[in-house]
Amino acid sequence: MAKITTTPPESLCPTQITVGMIEVRDKQQQLAALKSAEQEELLRAHPMPAVLGPRGKLYITDHHHLGRAAVEAGVGRVFCEIEVDFSAHDPPGFWKEMEESSWVHPLDENGVRHIYSRLPARLAQMVDDVYRSLAAYVRNAGGYDKTGKAYAEFVWADFFRRNVAVEIVTGDFGAAVRAALPLAKSHRAKSLPGFKGE
Secondary structure, eight states: OOEEEEEOGGGOBOSBSEEOHHHHHHHHHHHHTSOHHHHHHHHHHSOEEEEEOGGGOEEEOSOHHHHHHHHHTTOSOEEEEEEEEOTTSOHHHHHHHHHHTTOOBOBOTTSOBOOGGGSOSSGGGOEEOHHHHHHHHHHHTTSSOOOSSTTHHHHHHHHHHHHSOHHHHHHOHHHHHHHHHHHHTSGGGTTSTTOOOO
């Protein structure tokens, strides 16, 4: 059984470069509106999956938006579920294990891959990808189904990056969601994870 631990969100290491800051701000407001005990209850119910890495650092493999929102909201501690201990590995061996487990995604806000040393050291250093927010909001609006496939939201973000102009996404986010919904259900998206069709 995985071990649950608590830690300040500032100490967590991300395994991806980007988050969707529109989604982060929504989660931040949700956390900030809760009393301390309610915050703890919510965070306990959504532990962040994590891997113990070199020098005992905790690398989260999911829930990056919640983690960043906790940092922004000034939350004192979050809950992590340690899935595996890779702390005995040197950095190259650690990243090899992470890659083989699909637990790292070093792509930037333009969909360009980087070396692992370019990953942000802290959640607060992650960069905004507006298409990550678009993918989340389209999913929440019923455009596609949530799936257990690793980094599915990145696949959808890249699909929308190629099909919805950035000026629409940054200029009128609601209009971008409305434009992206029929795209998500079109034949052009049928190979994407969670596709549900018309």
